[in-house]
Amino acid sequence: MNSTPFTAVEAPVTPASGTAPEETDVIVIGGGTGGYGTALRAAALGLRVVLAERDLVGGTCLHRGCVPSKAMLHAAELVDGIAEARERWGVKATVDAVDWPALVATRGDIVARNHKGVEGHLARAGVRVARGTARLTGTRTVVVEGEGGGAFTARRGIVLATGSRPRLLPGLVPDGRRVVTSDDALFAPGLPESVLVLGGGAIGVEYASFHRSMGAEVTIVEAADRLLPLEDEDVSRHLTRGLKKRGIQVRTGSLLTDTKLPTNGVRATVRTPKGDEVVLTAERLLVAVGRTPVTDGLGLEAAGLSTDERGFVPPADWSRLETAVPGIHVVGDLLPPPSLGLAHASFAEGLLVAETLAGIPSRPVDYAAVPRVTYSSPQTASVGLTEAEARARGIEVKVNSMPLTAVAKGMVHGQGGIVKVVAAADGAGGEATGAVLGVHLVGPHVSEMIAESQLIVAWDAEPSDVAQHVHAHPTLSEAVGETFLTLAGRGLHQH
Incomplete structure (x- = not known):
């Protein structure tokens, strides 16, 4: 395994105060999931770590994205x-009203407790948190401007983890009330009577x-x-059906050409x-057309780095x-595809980079085995290749789908949904005797069901490997087991 030349340290950059830069092993710029994940693992491996963060550790996921949005969902x-x-x-119950301030207070408490937990983990690990805006001044040197800042030299390396911000459309300026982004949608005043969501990816669908x-x-x-254009077509179809059943209007293949903001x-x-x-008229426009990497003011050029044409x-x-x-690593939303821009992928990237900087072997992130979840109603959860992706690679596939309502627990929930498995058809006659390439779920609680499929895909299991294991009855995951039984030629309720 090639190792970073840890002894290559640039000449110190002296801060304005005249004091020499503080030497450490690793400097992490950005305290989101990828950044603090890197810092915790590096510290656990005995490295001295400085984590620079200009806002709150936990980043977008904890304070404006994953955690608060899932609390509200x-x-x-x-x-x-x-x-x-x-x-x-037949349970005669009604919702009298939604107490928005109480809802916000509960969400805030969940975020605050998580934030306190992250800070506690960093403190116990011995990670120094430098509060302020960090800027590269060389390939091993960083200046952090702020009350808790200073100048630092990294013996082993620097990790860039500055995250992303919502992508905006030209001429459409969010005001936090009528026009909001995914970062501020939960903090807009009150609940609107009507919302126009621009963007049908995971974030837009969830909101x-x-x-x-x-x-x-x-x-x-x-x-x-x-x-969800990046997901399997059957996932998109069943999700759209579920959303329309709930009364949500869906306009695909449509472009926003003009926006006016009356009072x-x-x-x-x-x-x-x-x-x-x-x-189309609405009380609020929610812009969810993707995110863009944050690198402004980072001083990439001082270290001999630049972004690509998309800002990664x-x-x-x-x-x-x-x-x-050498010695400058990247995690999280600064990475281009195949990185997924997901918090759990960022944790995995942080583990990889920390172990690399510590000089110990670490397995690269297998992005195909990272689960993708949309926490809407109905939910979607997927791992691995879509059917179209597998066929585009020239793989002969065997596909099986099963409605969740084909099992008793699915009937109990009554929300529809599917299990879809894409496997390599390596056997004579097209039997699914090859590895499982992808699993795609739509329905209630599928975010909690995807872990099994993650292991199936990551370990290159075949349908027969899964079919020999017994799934509890009645459960939703029973439908996963039934789907694999059929692919393995042992179908019970599906033929």
Whole structure:
């Protein structure tokens, strides 16, 4: 294994105070999931670590994204449960009102406790948190400007983990009230009566689902020809069906061409796939058209680095996530595809980089085996290749799908959904005797069901390997077992 030349340290950069830079082993710039994950693992391996963060450790995921949004989606699930109890089960219950300040307070408490936990982990690990804005001044030197800052030299390396921000559209400026992004949607005042969601990826779908549960009229506008365009087509189809069943309007293949902001909301002009232009009105416009890496002010040029045409900082060596400058590594949202821009992928990247800097062997991140989840209602969860991706690679595949309502627990939930398995057809006659390439789920609680499939894909299991294991009855995961039984030629309820 090639190791970073740890002894190559640049001449110190003296800060304005005149004091010499403080020497450490590793400097991590950015305290989000990838950054603090790297710092914790590096410290556990005995390295001295400085973590520079200009805001709050935990980053977007903890403070503006994953954690607070899933807290709110849980509240939405409770509201949906009351409606189901009344309409389907004869439980005469109603939602009198949603106490928005109370909802916000509970969400805030969950975020605050998580934040305190992260800070506690860093303190116990001995990670020094330098509060301020970090800037590269060389290939081994960083200046952190702020009250808790200083100048630092890294003996072993620097890790760039500055994350991303919501991508904006030209001329569309968020005001936190009528026009919001995914970073500030949960912090906008009150619950709107109507929402226009621009973007049908995971973030847009989740926010559309939340607002619909809370009683808003919701329309999703997506430029691609389907929602979740990076997922399997059957996932998109079943998700769209579930969202429409809930009363969410879905306009795919549609482009926003103009936006006006009257005092009482938003008027958006949208071009349909047929070329017609329609005007959609809503109290709030939520822009969820992706995210863009944050590198402004980072001083990449001082270290001999630059971004690619999309703003990413690409690694020269994906097995180490090391840039073209030895000793400078990248994790999280600064990485281009195949990195996924997901918090759990960032943790894995942080482990890899920390172990690399410590000089111990570490397995590269297998992005094909990283699960992808959309926490809407219905949920989606996938791992591995889609059917189209497998066929595009020239792989002969055997595919089996099973509706969740084909098992008893799926009927109990009554929300529809599917299990879809894509396997290599290596046997004579096209039997699925090759490895499982992808598993795709839609339905209730599938975010908690994907872990089994993650192991199946990551360990190159074959359908017969899975089919020999017994799934509990009645459960939703029983449908996963049944799908593999059929692929292995041992089908019970599916033929």
